[in-house]
Amino acid sequence: MSAEHAHARESHGAGHVSPISLYVTIFLALMVLTAVTVGAAFVNLGQFNFLVAMVIAVFKASLVVWYFMHVKYQSRLTKLTVATGLFFLAILLGLMLVDYGSKGFVPMPPPIDSESVIGGSPAAR
Amino acid sequence: MLDKLKIPDRHFLHDGHSLRSWLLTKDHKRIAIMYLMSISVMFFIGGLFAVGIRFELATPQGDFVSADTYNKFFTMHGVIMVFFFLIPSIPAVLGNFLIPPMIGAKDLAFPRINLLSLYIYWIGGFVTLYAMIAGGVDTGWTFYTPYSAAGSNTHVVPTAIGIFIAGFSSILTGLNFIVPIHRMRAPGMTWFRLPLFVWAHYATSLVQVLGTPVIAITIVMLFVERAFGFGIFDPARGGDPVLFQHLFWFYSHPAVYIMILPALGVTSELVSTFSRKTIFGYSFVAFSSLAIAIFGFIVWAHHMFVAGISTYAAMVFSFLSFSVAIPSAVKVFNWTATLYKGAISFETPMLYAYGFMGLFAIGGLTGLFLATLGLDVHMHDTYFVVAHFHYIMVGGAIMGYLGGLHFWWPKMTGRMYSEFFSRVSAIMVFVGFNITFFPQFVVGYLGMPRRYHSYPDEMQVLNVMSSAGATVLGLGYVLPVIYFLYSLKYGKVAGPNPWGASGLEWHMQSPPLTENFVEVPEVINEPYEYEHAVVKETHHV
């Protein structure tokens, strides 16, 4: 048994039983945060609307991952796995924005042939 | 000494002979054997299309088949070779067979999921073959929109579904390697005692697990666009076809490393074993696999330098692309240094390893040309690119696969194949490959675009060379089928360790027991300690 293996086993807490009160608290927190998200969406914060919504969503997701999914009590390897997913997602989004961000979002491409889906004015149909 | 050796009575091939005992097996070794048969069939189907392509290109006019047929040929060649041969090749056959014994485990972590991955592969394969028989597909294996979404009137949807399904097979294989490598190593088998083959497969698995879902979702988006008329990539509906390319290459560039990393792992084993010397710079070779896997994810847009990405993005991706070159170079240098003061012999697997080093070096170095911005503008989508990736995928991945197959064949079957014919075949593959693909570098720089059914007359001589070389290459690939099958019945008995190799897998009998080891082995040696290797010289030419 490798050292890491043994370590993982010791710190492994899949058997950790969380109290019901914790689960209920998390549930209530999630509901409140949902309400906050909806509320915040009706306030004009300009660019920050999106940021606020995402920060709340990330926070909610973290609560679920951390408590409902027991990552808090899991081995470092599990935490690393979660982090790996987020890291590579960040690479995908980040490097794609290197392109889209630097070429600017070009004007909406118009269809070229007249028989395309849009045709003239849809109101005319 | 030879007379004393015989095939043990009890081994995994004898553990039930019914079809059911194979189709419902949970033994990773039997699954590997079934994978071997399946991908061999796919390889020869894909190879037939290659024959058609080279036949057509022997003359500048499009005279052998029609343009539509030719387009289907290269598309099906690419789809089958990439998704149904190269991606499963080394991991699903050699990895499946060898990773459990190499780490000292009885099986992979999830034997049923392992079997499931084979069934998924079959289903994906059948759907794709159905698409092929129903009339084929002509989009190129890259499926670029808007042609694939709106332009082509061939069987894009079934092919895409087939690839989508096969993707899950790849994910499950990767998952089934990561878990045992973390959780099921034998006592004493620390990370730095793992064979480099295992390191390479660990890196490969990461790519499979992280990259494949992105191509899966891309195919889903292509599917809803084509099947239901949703607008996602179609410029006529406000979409961006370049977005498809981004998502496609986010998987498909790393997918190249799914193909080549295991071959790098095989070569590390071969070079060390046949020079009877520990690998030079073990940890550098091990970590370079991981580095290649991770860097592989940040370079994808070098396939898109002239596809309408910004100048700035092109520069960023060009810069990042060179990062992959360094760990690849480190590997080649370390193998070279491993040979220094070794005790080198040239059995067939070593011939493949030598061939691999040469072809991989050329493939890797020509990658530098394509990563360089100013040059890629000229070379992009020409035969230079075709030659480059065939040097990596055929010269690299297939040479590695064949080398590994020749190396572990005695372990898998308990018998030796004909050393003479296998050497002949190795040399034919090497020579034939170079005659086929080296002229393509030249014709590519001349400007011949890829996927051309006909081409300007002045390029004929180089194309004829290529077609001629392909004949030699093809014969080199057929030969192993014959002597491998022959060896199953008439081959000399190999014994547990015919090469005097050092890995844990050579401590098993050949062919191994279903449970691999009678007792859980305890590892006390560092990797590649030939001083302690069980040396049984049973093998003569």
Place this chain on the structure above:
Amino acid sequence: MSDTVAHAAHHAAAHAHHPAQQHHFDTMPQQKEAAVLGMWVFLLTEILFFGGLFVAYMIYRVWYFDAFAEASRRLSLFWGGLNTAVLIGSSLTMAMAVRGAQTNKRKATVNWLILTMILGTVFLGVKVIEYQDKFANYEVPGPNFNWLAHEQHEAAAGEHPSTALGASVAAAPAEGEHRKLSLTPEQLQRTTQIYFSLYFTMTGLHALHMIIGIGLMSVITWMAWKGRFDGEYYTPVEMSGLYWHFVDIVWIFLFPLLYLVERHQ
């Protein structure tokens, strides 16, 4: 389970096998760790699966923000909000089911699992209602997609109660005063179609995951009912729990991204 077992050397554990222990594992904890890691690696692929879709969404959202804002108002906040609550509730019941299995309470496990499935079904039912509304309003992308049908319908039928949150896009200049509408009907027709394509792909795949989850859970419930699990072996319950929570997390992101693009005008 837990620390006492974890300290036992794997050689010693060779005897006294738990019936659920598979032959190729040395100990139950090893088997469980493998399962947990395997599940997380699977969820890793799921992150990137949905991730690809999110990235496509983000690109088009930045590109066609106004159209996304307009189209987003066509979704019902009531149903979306309700579904969020239902799904979060089902996450709670799922967590309770796992807890029941951990503490070896067979009946509690079964009941919580059934409740989770019911909530999951409610979610899917609401989704059906929402999809129907989209079909009725020609808001399903494809040849029949017609962004303006909604207005025409509204104008014909007077005030439509269920779309009180949906905004009118009539190109009247007076409207342009309080909402800077920089898009022509033709542009809206095309770019909102991208929004709805992504909407249906994202929610459709999410719903598909829920259907798979409910299917999984019915098997697990049956196994739990048969008493296959105990305090030492309840891995299948835990694994389906992880899966269900992941599906919940996807929705936690889908809800603000799809329903709340720009609600404040």
Place this chain on the structure above:
Amino acid sequence: MTIFGIPVFPEQASTFAKDVDALYYFIFAVSAFFALTVAVSVIYFGLRYRKRHEGEIGARIEGSLSLELLWSVIPTLIAMVMFGWGASVFYHLRRPPDDAMHIYAVGKQWMWKFQHLEGQREINELHIPAGRPVKITISSEDVLHSLYFPAFRTKMDAIPGRYTELWFEATTPGTYHIFCTEYCGTNHAGMIGSVTVLEPAQYQAWLQGGGETGTLAQRGARLFDSLACNSCHLENGQGRGPSLKDIVGKTVTLQDENTVVVDDAYLRESILTSQAKQVKGFQPLMPTFQGLISEENLLALIEHVKSLSPQATTAAPAAPPASADATAGKPPEKK
């Protein structure tokens, strides 16, 4: 360059060709050096350290940190040189000079359509003068294509609904290949043509030969009348639409207070969907021409508008005065 009459190296016919080939030779030399070093070493070691007797094993050499560093750092440095050199060539390839002559190219399954500003239209053939920078603006009518001039060492994808561009300066008169390098369906291999580089004088003569349809800008001016653009876009600025005189290159303020520089892309967008970026102070009255105007006519209109801004478009040939003297008082066509 040919060997035994077989061409093995493409002709150099543009100013880039030398730069790109120099880069090619450099990387080729570096690659050859490394490939030969490795090849010679492995073959030498293979012969020198052959196994001599049964049971022989190699020396135990674990590795060497300094060697590892050496062969990581040196390739890194060389790679950086390659990157820097390649990037500078690329930057040059992507920056057309301001005085470049302008040609439009539209890819279509399976042909290349070229449009000169002077009015000549060509299919799968292109005539250009030597010694003068040429900028080609590329678009596509259907799927992806890629316009490739091997002798000029440059190519660029044609993307439907979008403009991309490339430029070059041809040096050597002659006829060279044009290829499509982005797979575009059945007759992809037939989407080829030839570019003829002419001496400037010959080019002028060629232009005279085929100018019966008038310059592109002149065609645009006629369209400007026939589509009744002239009824609103009065030159004196009193019309219902903004005056287009001297507008190209200027920055205009939009209704949402954003600003935009008037360029090809903006003109195109405004013609197709005028309300998308409505100029401040004007009502959104202009009909949408989306799907109603061909790609070529669109180019002609844009060229006409640009000809109204002579100082901003130095590359454009002296366009004749547009006949936009609002005499034709046709009412705007209802679409």
